[in-house]
Amino acid sequence: MSPTDLLVPTYTHMLQTLAGLLEKARQQCSDSEAEALLAQRLAPDMLPLSAQLRFACLQAQEAVFRLSGQMLPEDLEQLGQEGHNAGERSGSMIEAQTRIGDALSFLGSLEPGAFDGTEDRRVILELPGGPTFDMTGQDYVRDWALPQFYFHVVTAYAILRSRGIEIGKADYVPHMFNHLSVVRTFGTTRGVDQRSVGLVLV
Numbered sequence: 001m002s003p004t005d006l007l008v009p010t011y012t013h014m015l016q017t018l019a020g021l022l023e024k025a026r027q028q029c030s031d032s033e034a035e036a037l038l039a040q041r042l043a044p045d046m047l048p049l050s051a052q053l054r055f056a057c058l059q060a061q062e063a064v065f066r067l068s069g070q071m072l073p074e075d076l077e078q079l080g081q082e083g084h085n086a087g088e089r090s091g092s093m094i095e096a097q098t099r100i101g102d103a104l105s106f107l108g109s110l111e112p113g114a115f116d117g118t119e120d121r122r123v124i125l126e127l128p129g130g131p132t133f134d135m136t137g138q139d140y141v142r143d144w145a146l147p148q149f150y151f152h153v154v155t156a157y158a159i160l161r162s163r164g165i166e167i168g169k170a171d172y173v174p175h176m177f178n179h180l181s182v183v184r185t186f187g188t189t190r191g192v193d194q195r196s197v198g199l200v201l202v
Contacts, residue, residue, distance in 0.1 A: 003067060003115040003141055010146065011060035012107050012152050013175040014153050019100045020174060021157060025165045026082040026093055038090035042159050049159045051086035053096045054079055056152040057103040064106075067115040067137050084128070156182060 026034050031184065036052040047055075058079045065072050079099070082089075118137040125133040135143065157172055 002113065002115050003118055004110070004112070004116050006056075007063055007141065007145065008107050008110060008114075011063075011129050011149065012104060015056065015060060015100050015107075016150070017174060018053060018156060019097060019104075019154060019161055021165075021167055021171060022053075022093060022097060022100075024167055024171065025160055026167055034093050035090070037160065037163060037165075038093065038096065039087075040159050040163055042155055042162065046155070047083070048086055048090060049156055050090040050096065051083045052152045052156040052159065053097065054083035054086060056149060056156065057099045058083060059145065059149040059152065060103050061106050062094060063141070063149075064110065064115060066125070066140065067118040067121065069118075080128075081117065138198055 025037055029037065038053075041048050041049050058076060061076055062072060065076070082091075083202075119141075121137040123135045123137055123140040125135065125140070133144070157167065161167055
């Protein structure tokens with residue numbers, strides 16, 4: 001599978017998941033409670049929900065530029081800074097959904113095969129105030145681009161779940177319903193519906 005065919009659908013599916021999770025949180029909370037969620041952390045030394053959302057949006061776009069050998073545009077550099085400073089300014093749910101929408105629009109604008117053939121390209125990743133990693137494009141996708149992205153998505157899910165938002169595994173992988181045919185539960189076969197799938201996705 002080419003890097004484009006792997007990363008673009010993966011990022012798209014999971015950003016749509018994040019948008020859906022935030023919408024569920026909004027439906028279950030008052031406006032003030034929903035905004036307060038953005039400042040919540042999974043642990044005291046971890047970044048808040050607002051940062052996890054920012055970094056997920058950043059990672060989904062950053063990979064395209066790094067694999068293509070391009071400098072990150074200023075708006076993505078700024079998004080990274082906002083992520084690190086999210087403890088001081090969480091922002092709003094509307095802003096978070098807008099960032100997700102912008103990232104999805106960017107991914108949707110890419111041409112087929114936009115960064116194919118980059119498996120052997122040298123990718124140098126310099127972390128702010130930290131180490132520098134020297135990788136091939138293939139290493140970067142496998143060891144950084146996907147694990148880091150999933151880390152922020154899963155952490156966002158865990159923060160919402162730990163704060164009492166009623167979400168489940170089916171809300172994390174809603175794209176799997178595109179592949180669904182029948183559901184077999186306890187020896188019986190039933191029709192396809194999201195509730196029945198949610199019962200077995202544990």
